[in-house]
Amino acid sequence: MMVFPYPWNGLEEYLVEKSGGVLNLFSYGSLMNAYSSAVTLSEGGGMYPAIGYGFKRVFNYPMGAHAYERYGDPHAPDATAALNAIPAADASSQINGLIKAIPLSDLENLRNREVNYELHEIVCTDWDTRRRIMDRVFVLSFADGASDIFPHPTYLQVCLEGANAISENFGYMFLTSTYLFDGTTTLDHWMKKTSEYHGNQL
Numbered sequence: 001m002m003v004f005p006y007p008w009n010g011l012e013e014y015l016v017e018k019s020g021g022v023l024n025l026f027s028y029g030s031l032m033n034a035y036s037s038a039v040t041l042s043e044g045g046g047m048y049p050a051i052g053y054g055f056k057r058v059f060n061y062p063m064g065a066h067a068y069e070r071y072g073d074p075h076a077p078d079a080t081a082a083l084n085a086i087p088a089a090d091a092s093s094q095i096n097g098l099i100k101a102i103p104l105s106d107l108e109n110l111r112n113r114e115v116n117y118e119l120h121e122i123v124c125t126d127w128d129t130r131r132r133i134m135d136r137v138f139v140l141s142f143a144d145g146a147s148d149i150f151p152h153p154t155y156l157q158v159c160l161e162g163a164n165a166i167s168e169n170f171g172y173m174f175l176t177s178t179y180l181f182d183g184t185t186t187l188d189h190w191m192k193k194t195s196e197y198h199g200n201q202l
Contacts, residue, residue: 001120001122002014002120002121003118003119003121006115006116006117006118007111011107011119012107015104019135022101022102023101023103023104024101024136025099025100025140026085026098026099026124026137026139027098027140028052028085028095028096028097028139028140029057029083032098032159033158033159033165034162036070036162039113040106040109040113041102041106041110042103046099047098047099047101048099048126049096049097049099049126050096050125050126050133050137051095051125051127051130052085053091054088054090054091054123055085055087055122055141056086056087056088056093056183057083057084057085057095058084058179058180058183059081059084059151060147061084061145062080063152066113066115067082067155071154071155071158072154074152076150079149079150079152079153080150080152081146081151082151082152083178084117084142084145085122085140085141094177096163096170096174096177098166099137118140118142118143119138119139119141120138120139121136122139145181148181150180150181163175174187175188176188
Protein backbone atom coordinates (compact mmCIF):
# COMPACT_ATOMS: atom_id res chain seq x y z
CA MET A 1 0.00 0.00 0.00
CA MET A 2 1.38 3.37 -1.04
CA VAL A 3 2.28 6.08 1.49
CA PHE A 4 3.27 9.65 0.63
CA PRO A 5 4.95 11.47 3.54
CA TYR A 6 4.11 15.16 3.79
CA PRO A 7 4.49 17.23 1.58
CA TRP A 8 3.66 14.32 -0.76
CA ASN A 9 6.64 14.60 -3.08
CA GLY A 10 6.04 12.77 -6.33
CA LEU A 11 2.28 12.61 -5.84
CA GLU A 12 1.38 14.48 -9.01
CA GLU A 13 3.52 12.23 -11.18
CA TYR A 14 2.06 9.13 -9.51
CA LEU A 15 -1.51 10.30 -10.06
CA VAL A 16 -0.90 11.07 -13.72
CA GLU A 17 0.49 7.58 -14.23
CA LYS A 18 -1.90 5.58 -12.03
CA SER A 19 -5.14 7.54 -11.55
CA GLY A 20 -5.71 9.72 -14.58
CA GLY A 21 -4.42 12.81 -12.82
CA VAL A 22 -6.99 12.65 -10.01
CA LEU A 23 -6.54 12.09 -6.26
CA ASN A 24 -9.36 9.98 -4.86
CA LEU A 25 -9.36 11.23 -1.27
CA PHE A 26 -11.29 9.53 1.51
CA SER A 27 -12.40 12.53 3.56
CA TYR A 28 -13.54 11.73 7.10
CA GLY A 29 -13.74 15.09 8.91
CA SER A 30 -14.21 18.72 7.94
CA LEU A 31 -13.82 18.00 4.22
CA MET A 32 -17.12 16.09 4.38
CA ASN A 33 -18.78 19.46 4.99
CA ALA A 34 -19.60 21.05 1.64
CA TYR A 35 -19.01 24.61 2.86
CA SER A 36 -15.70 23.79 4.53
CA SER A 37 -14.54 21.79 1.52
CA ALA A 38 -15.36 24.67 -0.83
CA VAL A 39 -12.81 26.85 0.98
CA THR A 40 -10.03 24.60 -0.34
CA LEU A 41 -11.34 22.57 -3.25
CA SER A 42 -12.88 23.66 -6.54
CA GLU A 43 -16.34 22.59 -7.59
CA GLY A 44 -16.74 19.58 -9.83
CA GLY A 45 -15.34 16.09 -9.63
CA GLY A 46 -17.22 13.15 -8.21
CA MET A 47 -17.88 12.42 -4.56
CA TYR A 48 -19.78 9.63 -2.87
CA PRO A 49 -20.13 8.12 0.61
CA ALA A 50 -17.98 5.12 1.43
CA ILE A 51 -16.59 2.90 4.18
CA GLY A 52 -12.83 2.84 4.75
CA TYR A 53 -11.10 -0.17 6.31
CA GLY A 54 -8.01 -0.61 8.47
CA PHE A 55 -8.04 2.86 10.05
CA LYS A 56 -9.35 4.39 13.27
CA ARG A 57 -10.71 7.96 13.44
CA VAL A 58 -9.31 9.82 16.46
CA PHE A 59 -9.33 13.40 17.73
CA ASN A 60 -5.57 13.75 18.26
CA TYR A 61 -4.25 16.04 15.54
CA PRO A 62 -3.02 19.27 17.23
CA MET A 63 -4.34 22.28 15.35
CA GLY A 64 -2.00 25.09 14.40
CA ALA A 65 -2.36 28.78 13.58
CA HIS A 66 -3.46 28.03 10.01
CA ALA A 67 -6.47 26.12 11.36
CA TYR A 68 -7.38 28.78 13.94
CA GLU A 69 -7.76 31.25 11.08
CA ARG A 70 -10.61 29.06 9.80
CA TYR A 71 -12.21 27.83 13.03
CA GLY A 72 -11.29 30.49 15.56
CA ASP A 73 -9.01 30.38 18.58
CA PRO A 74 -9.58 27.51 21.04
CA HIS A 75 -11.75 28.36 24.03
CA ALA A 76 -9.58 26.25 26.32
CA PRO A 77 -5.86 25.36 26.16
CA ASP A 78 -6.58 21.72 25.43
CA ALA A 79 -9.60 22.15 23.09
CA THR A 80 -7.33 22.05 20.06
CA ALA A 81 -7.85 18.64 18.43
CA ALA A 82 -8.81 17.96 14.85
CA LEU A 83 -9.44 14.52 13.40
CA ASN A 84 -6.86 11.99 12.36
CA ALA A 85 -7.09 8.54 10.78
CA ILE A 86 -4.52 6.20 12.27
CA PRO A 87 -3.71 2.70 11.03
CA ALA A 88 -5.69 0.23 13.14
CA ALA A 89 -4.44 -3.03 14.57
CA ASP A 90 -7.57 -4.67 13.20
CA ALA A 91 -7.73 -4.59 9.39
CA SER A 92 -11.54 -4.85 9.59
CA SER A 93 -11.80 -1.58 11.55
CA GLN A 94 -14.25 0.73 9.77
CA ILE A 95 -14.78 4.48 9.40
CA ASN A 96 -17.20 6.27 7.11
CA GLY A 97 -16.39 9.17 4.85
CA LEU A 98 -16.78 10.79 1.46
CA ILE A 99 -14.52 9.90 -1.45
CA LYS A 100 -13.74 13.05 -3.39
CA ALA A 101 -12.08 13.18 -6.81
CA ILE A 102 -9.53 16.00 -6.47
CA PRO A 103 -7.84 17.37 -9.61
CA LEU A 104 -4.14 18.17 -9.73
CA SER A 105 -4.95 21.89 -9.75
CA ASP A 106 -6.32 21.61 -6.17
CA LEU A 107 -3.41 19.70 -4.65
CA GLU A 108 -1.43 22.74 -3.54
CA ASN A 109 -4.44 24.12 -1.67
CA LEU A 110 -4.92 20.71 -0.06
CA ARG A 111 -1.25 20.62 1.00
CA ASN A 112 -1.58 24.02 2.63
CA ARG A 113 -4.68 22.94 4.52
CA GLU A 114 -3.61 19.46 5.64
CA VAL A 115 -0.18 20.31 7.03
CA ASN A 116 1.93 17.31 8.16
CA TYR A 117 -0.65 14.68 7.21
CA GLU A 118 0.68 11.73 5.23
CA LEU A 119 -1.36 10.17 2.45
CA HIS A 120 -1.99 6.45 2.96
CA GLU A 121 -3.68 4.16 0.49
CA ILE A 122 -6.91 2.78 1.96
CA VAL A 123 -9.29 -0.04 1.06
CA CYS A 124 -12.87 1.20 0.60
CA THR A 125 -16.35 -0.06 -0.19
CA ASP A 126 -19.36 1.87 -1.42
CA TRP A 127 -21.60 3.07 1.43
CA ASP A 128 -24.81 1.81 -0.17
CA THR A 129 -23.77 -1.42 -1.85
CA ARG A 130 -20.69 -2.37 0.24
CA ARG A 131 -18.99 -3.32 -3.01
CA ARG A 132 -15.20 -2.93 -3.13
CA ILE A 133 -14.04 0.28 -4.78
CA MET A 134 -11.31 -0.67 -7.20
CA ASP A 135 -9.89 2.83 -7.75
CA ARG A 136 -6.83 3.82 -5.73
CA VAL A 137 -8.05 5.81 -2.72
CA PHE A 138 -5.94 7.70 -0.17
CA VAL A 139 -6.63 8.93 3.35
CA LEU A 140 -4.93 11.64 5.42
CA SER A 141 -3.01 10.27 8.42
CA PHE A 142 -0.82 12.01 11.01
CA ALA A 143 1.80 9.87 12.74
CA ASP A 144 2.47 11.95 15.87
CA GLY A 145 -0.94 12.47 17.43
CA ALA A 146 -1.21 14.15 20.81
CA SER A 147 -2.45 12.28 23.89
CA ASP A 148 -4.02 15.09 25.91
CA ILE A 149 -6.22 17.27 23.69
CA PHE A 150 -9.97 17.44 23.07
CA PRO A 151 -12.07 18.40 20.03
CA HIS A 152 -12.05 22.03 18.96
CA PRO A 153 -15.77 22.94 19.33
CA THR A 154 -16.20 24.81 16.04
CA TYR A 155 -14.28 22.20 14.06
CA LEU A 156 -16.37 19.45 15.69
CA GLN A 157 -19.58 21.20 14.68
CA VAL A 158 -18.38 21.48 11.07
CA CYS A 159 -17.67 17.74 10.99
CA LEU A 160 -21.01 16.84 12.55
CA GLU A 161 -22.93 18.99 10.08
CA GLY A 162 -21.09 17.41 7.18
CA ALA A 163 -21.77 13.86 8.33
CA ASN A 164 -25.42 14.49 9.20
CA ALA A 165 -26.05 16.14 5.83
CA ILE A 166 -25.35 12.81 4.11
CA SER A 167 -27.91 10.79 6.10
CA GLU A 168 -29.03 10.05 9.63
CA ASN A 169 -27.38 6.64 9.55
CA PHE A 170 -24.17 8.13 8.20
CA GLY A 171 -24.14 10.71 10.98
CA TYR A 172 -24.73 8.02 13.60
CA MET A 173 -21.82 5.94 12.34
CA PHE A 174 -19.62 9.03 12.47
CA LEU A 175 -20.46 9.46 16.16
CA THR A 176 -19.88 5.82 17.04
CA SER A 177 -16.71 5.28 14.97
CA THR A 178 -14.90 8.43 16.13
CA TYR A 179 -12.76 8.40 19.27
CA LEU A 180 -11.10 10.82 21.62
CA PHE A 181 -7.32 10.78 21.99
CA ASP A 182 -7.46 7.73 24.29
CA GLY A 183 -8.72 5.57 21.41
CA THR A 184 -11.47 4.03 23.57
CA THR A 185 -13.97 6.81 24.36
CA THR A 186 -16.35 7.29 21.43
CA LEU A 187 -17.43 10.76 20.39
CA ASP A 188 -21.03 9.66 20.90
CA HIS A 189 -20.35 8.71 24.53
CA TRP A 190 -18.32 11.86 25.24
CA MET A 191 -20.97 14.19 23.83
CA LYS A 192 -23.75 12.50 25.80
CA LYS A 193 -21.80 12.65 29.06
CA THR A 194 -20.31 16.09 28.51
CA SER A 195 -22.95 18.71 27.80
CA GLU A 196 -20.50 21.45 28.66
CA TYR A 197 -16.72 21.41 28.27
CA HIS A 198 -14.55 24.11 29.84
CA GLY A 199 -17.49 26.49 29.74
CA ASN A 200 -18.34 25.89 26.06
CA GLN A 201 -21.72 24.40 25.22
CA LEU A 202 -21.39 21.59 22.66
